[in-house]
Amino acid sequence: MITNTCPDLPKRTDHWILRILRILRRPKGSSRAPTKHTVEGVTVPEQPTIPPTERYLSVKEVxxxxxxxxxxxxxxxxxxxxxxxxxxxxxxxxxxxxxAYITSQTVPARPARRAA
Structure with a gap:
């Protein structure tokens, strides 16, 4: 049990209840996005981002x-x-x-030989 500092919540409650209540009280649209840092004036996210158009295939599809x-x-x-x-x-x-894998594994055709 931990003591809560929010005035309208009970003084003692489980930590997970506090967490849920804090999440519910956040304004709409706010989220805990990964923090960003600046490198030479360019803001770079800490985690790599995936292009939204990239499609991922299952083993069965591959x-x-x-x-x-x-x-x-x-x-x-x-x-x-x-x-x-x-x-x-x-x-x-x-x-x-x-x-890229298919391209790297593609073997080019040989030029045709002339019949002697």
Missing amino acids: AAILGTTERFPRRLIEERRIEFVHVGKHVRIAWSVLN
Whole structure:
């Protein structure tokens, strides 16, 4: 139990109740965004931001695009041969990363040989 300093709340209550009440009292639109710092006049967020247009694919979707079983993308992830993101317990691969992987694995065609 902790003592509360807000005048309209009971003097002693559980900390989680205080936390919920403080959140409910915040003005609409306010949130606890990550703090930012300035580097040479440019404001930079502390955490990297993800482009809003980036699409993340599940292992099943990646396997369908590559025309393989689900085991192949999972093996790429396990061997760290492709970048991936953990979203909770799920694994996601960015569309741009998959395109880069396909491009890096593409073998150019040889010029045709003339028949002798």
